[in-house]
Amino acid sequence: MAIKRFGVSLEDSLLEELDTYVDENGFANRSQAIRFLIEKNVAERKWQCNHVVAGTIVIMYEQEKKEITARISAIEGMFQQVVLSSTNHYLAGNHCLHITAVMGEAHVLTELADKLTTIKGIRHGKLVMGRAD
Known part of the structure; x- marks a missing residue:
């Protein structure tokens, strides 16, 4: 289940980097890119924890x-x-x-x-x- 929450803010330079990342990797939108990056981070943390x-x-x-x-x-x-x-x-x-x-x-x-x-x-x-x- 997806829960929508608001209140996340990014500096302009970081937002520009995110937009570049979205474009270069073919994501449909920023949310998709952010989900991907979070899932990747969780997986990498699990690798370090030997899950x-x-x-x-x-x-x-x-x-x-x-x-x-x-x-x-x-x-x-x-x-x-x-x-x-x-x-x-x-x-x-x-x-x-x-x-x-x-x-x-x-x-x-x-x-x-x-x-x-x-x-x-x-x-x-x-x-x-x-x-x-």
Whole structure:
């Protein structure tokens, strides 16, 4: 249920920054942007408090490097309690997009993502989490 409350005020410079943020990110209005920022802040606080979160770890690498695939499998095996699934998508130019769905305490997911994204040969890696409750 949405509750409308009034009385929030912002300095002109901060309001201009908010409008720029709304435009650059394609929000329909300021309220939508503010809701997004609040939810993001709540999720990040929960990550620090080790609440249960869910998310994905996305990594890209060249598929010709077979040792990377073996290393990914070994690391995910060590974290099987938080790995929900993983999949590979083979893209043009011998690139592999590896996506791992995860759920667990934020610090464990962060540790897993750090281990995966720092494998030698990984071209890009990112963890995205959100609250799971």
